[in-house]
Amino acid sequence: MENLGLSVPFAILALICGISYLSMTLTRRARLLARFPCPGKFPIVGSIPYIFGPLDDAAICFENLIQKFGRRVAIWFGPKPIAVVILAEADGAQKILSSVKHIDKGNVYSQFKCLLGKGLLTSRGQLWKDDRKLLGPSFSHQKLPGFLPYFNKHSRTLVEILTKFQCQATNIHPRLARTTMDFISGSAFAEDSNYRRRQISSSDTNGDGFVSIETLETLAIEKRKTALALEEKCAIPESNENCAIQKPIIDVLLNSKSEKDIIGHIAFETTASGMNYTMFLLALNASAQEKVHLELDSIFGGDINRGVTFKDLSDMKYLEMCIKEALRIYPPIPLIARNAQEDIPLGAQVVILIREILRDPEHFPDPEVFNPDRFLPDECAARHPFAYIPFSAGPRNCLGMKYALIQMKACLAHILRRFRVSTSQERKDISYVYGMMLELKPNLEIVLTPK
Numbered sequence: 001m002e003n004l005g006l007s008v009p010f011a012i013l014a015l016i017c018g019i020s021y022l023s024m025t026l027t028r029r030a031r032l033l034a035r036f037p038c039p040g041k042f043p044i045v046g047s048i049p050y051i052f053g054p055l056d057d058a059a060i061c062f063e064n065l066i067q068k069f070g071r072r073v074a075i076w077f078g079p080k081p082i083a084v085v086i087l088a089e090a091d092g093a094q095k096i097l098s099s100v101k102h103i104d105k106g107n108v109y110s111q112f113k114c115l116l117g118k119g120l121l122t123s124r125g126q127l128w129k130d131d132r133k134l135l136g137p138s139f140s141h142q143k144l145p146g147f148l149p150y151f152n153k154h155s156r157t158l159v160e161i162l163t164k165f166q167c168q169a170t171n172i173h174p175r176l177a178r179t180t181m182d183f184i185s186g187s188a189f190a191e192d193s194n195y196r197r198r199q200i201s202s203s204d205t206n207g208d209g210f211v212s213i214e215t216l217e218t219l220a221i222e223k224r225k226t227a228l229a230l231e232e233k234c235a236i237p238e239s240n241e242n243c244a245i246q247k248p249i250i251d252v253l254l255n256s257k258s259e260k261d262i263i264g265h266i267a268f269e270t271t272a273s274g275m276n277y278t279m280f281l282l283a284l285n286a287s288a289q290e291k292v293h294l295e296l297d298s299i300f301g302g303d304i305n306r307g308v309t310f311k312d313l314s315d316m317k318y319l320e321m322c323i324k325e326a327l328r329i330y331p332p333i334p335l336i337a338r339n340a341q342e343d344i345p346l347g348a349q350v351v352i353l354i355r356e357i358l359r360d361p362e363h364f365p366d367p368e369v370f371n372p373d374r375f376l377p378d379e380c381a382a383r384h385p386f387a388y389i390p391f392s393a394g395p396r397n398c399l400g401m402k403y404a405l406i407q408m409k410a411c412l413a414h415i416l417r418r419f420r421v422s423t424s425q426e427r428k429d430i431s432y433v434y435g436m437m438l439e440l441k442p443n444l445e446i447v448l449t450p451k
Contacts, residue, residue, distance in 0.1 A: 017043035046076030270332035
């Protein structure tokens with residue numbers, strides 16, 4: 001009887017192992033996935049033993065997978081096996097991202113809904129289509145000049161803050177992040193976030209006095225609703241540029257969204273990281289930085305205070321090339337996921353490694369080299385259309401891509417007219433951590449020296 005008592009659990013375990021392994025080898029989905037290399041699979045745990053490691057090592061793990069198995073790899077997670085296809089090449093990314101059949105985000109995004117809300121980043125199906133149609137006009141080319149008054153106002157404030165840290169190695173990312181929050185507060189909410197911070201009670205902060213962007217946005221929504229109900233006009237920065245100030249994005253959303261949905265649409269942004277990476281790489285590349293300074297001097301005639309106009313932005317060709325190259329080397333979003341419904345087996349999760357695509361030597365020779373000339377018009381025209389996708393691509397690309405680019409160009413133009421940048425750090429000393437955003441460790445430290 002004792003032996004019988006032990007054999008039953010072993011029999012159940014063996015049955016589970018058998019079913020698990022057979023589902024990874026004999027099912028239709030498994031047979032279709034057999035076209036992709038796989039590092040290996042075990043019952044119950046799938047491919048986990050081959051890729052297991054600390055989260056901080058995820059970038060290295062992906063690099064190793066690509067080196068050993070190529071740029072299309074299938075892995076399995078058990079005990080009820082989940083199939084994941086990893087793509088790190090432009091052709092595969094094009095097939096998934098350009099298709100209207102694969103617009104649903106991967107299941108991994110559901111883990112972040114408490115942070116991201118139900119905005120464009122996480123919404124699916126008809127809800128996503130409605131959202132995209134609703135918000136699209138706010139980011140049209142004709143509307144973009146209207147955001148410049150906000151960008152100029154808060155960039156000037158940032159420059160004055162940065163003068164307090166000049167000539168010393170400083171992590172400027174927190175200041176950039178605060179400024180991008182001000183950009184969003186202005187262009188999205190017609191709201192001065194500095195003013196709003198002063199209205200927040202201690203109960204809205206944590207022990208360090210930190211105020212979440214959700215708190216700021218909730219209060220801004222309340223104020224904007226009141227202003228619109230009373231047909232008031234919220235204070236907006238004066239503009240000496242020849243453009244009309246853009247209608248706040250919140251006005252478009254308030255007619256059709258709940259407050260939670262509005263927060264989901266607006267809270268998540270990456271431009272602070274993009275600007276931080278650009279300045280770090282310029283600090284390491286003196287010749288590129290000198291070209292940027294010469295370009296800005298030719299545009300502004302040495303005037304370090306004049307506001308940036310939309311024409312100025314179109315003339316900042318080399319600065320834009322530097323920003324794009326920085327986003328290629330350090331893409332703020334290192335990977336994205338899709339739920340493939342066709343072609344790749346039903347229900348398979350597809351992870352597209354944006355950072356690895358941007359480092360593919362087939363499209364970017366010597367990928368570790370900072371070379372803004374990769375983005376000369378002729379170079380871009382000859383390149384695979386899905387080789388450069390820091391903002392994703394296809395029908396579900398980043399709706400605010402152009403908004404983010406002019407924001408970065410305008411803000412960096414203010415900073416780099418006033419300062420030269422340098423650093424004692426080297427790229428070989430910087431490691432990567434994959435998450436919803438790319439995190440660099442240790443923090444980048446930049447020295448700002450007055451010109």
